[in-house]
Amino acid sequence: MLTEIKTVQTQANLLHSQQEVEAAITKLAEQINQALADKNPLLLCVINGGIVFAGQLLTRLTMPLNLDSIQATRYRNQTSGGQIEWLLTPKTPLLNRTVLILDDVLDEGVTLAAVQAYCREQGACEVYSAVLIEKLLPEPKPTSADFIGIVTENRYLFGYGMDYKSYLRNANGIYACS
Ligand SMILES: O=P(O)(O)OC[C@H]1O[C@H](OP(=O)(O)OP(=O)(O)O)[C@H](O)[C@@H]1O
Numbered sequence: 001m002l003t004e005i006k007t008v009q010t011q012a013n014l015l016h017s018q019q020e021v022e023a024a025i026t027k028l029a030e031q032i033n034q035a036l037a038d039k040n041p042l043l044l045c046v047i048n049g050g051i052v053f054a055g056q057l058l059t060r061l062t063m064p065l066n067l068d069s070i071q072a073t074r075y076r077n078q079t080s081g082g083q084i085e086w087l088l089t090p091k092t093p094l095l096n097r098t099v100l101i102l103d104d105v106l107d108e109g110v111t112l113a114a115v116q117a118y119c120r121e122q123g124a125c126e127v128y129s130a131v132l133i134e135k136l137l138p139e140p141k142p143t144s145a146d147f148i149g150i151v152t153e154n155r156y157l158f159g160y161g162m163d164y165k166s167y168l169r170n171a172n173g174i175y176a177c178s
């Protein structure tokens with residue numbers, strides 16, 4: 001497995017550098033600081049992928065906020081998605097809260113649509129979402145995000161929280177597998 005991971009890493013194409021990603025996160029934070037300044041938001045990090053984005057965004061946000069996590073996974077160790085599996089739900093009550101969902105990538109949109117629906121079912125009064133990167137796909141998606149850092153091409157990505165077979169989430173840039 002490690003041989004495969006190293007090969008994928010060395011043959012990958014850098015699509016978005018650390019500098020570009022950090023600038024995008026700073027811009028997103030400015031937009032969110034404006035939009036949610038008085039909303040006392042509950043941020044929901046969609047783990048595992050959302051961890052790096054959430055961590056870097058959080059230190060740039062200036063309003064009072066709470067943080068919790070939700071884990072919905074559908075790619076497991078694969079590069080194409082399947083059924084959603086719920087592994088963790090937030091401990092913080094969502095009732096009457098303004099929720100901001102944070103995820104790394106909006107690909108086919110199945111995960112984000114399911115997390116949005118969950119938040120509404122739990123009684124959140126407003127549901128916003130922010131993604132670090134969205135892939136442009138030819139097909140329509142079931143949902144959209146309110147805040148999008150970078151829009152990119154439809155290739156399998158890793159880095160900044162995104163994994164290739166559970167590895168390479170720590171890559172300091174956004175790469176496409178070749
Ligand atoms: O728009 P979609 O096609 O639904 O894909 C996006 C989701 O896929 C990834 O999660 P994954 O299921 O790989 O779990 P992970 O967060 O543990 O990587 C990613 O973190 C998003 O949550």
Ligand code: HPA
Pocket residue numbers: 075105107155156157158162163164
């Ligand atoms: O391109 C991707 N990379 C990593 N995880 C993902 N989850 C959906 N799409 C992707």
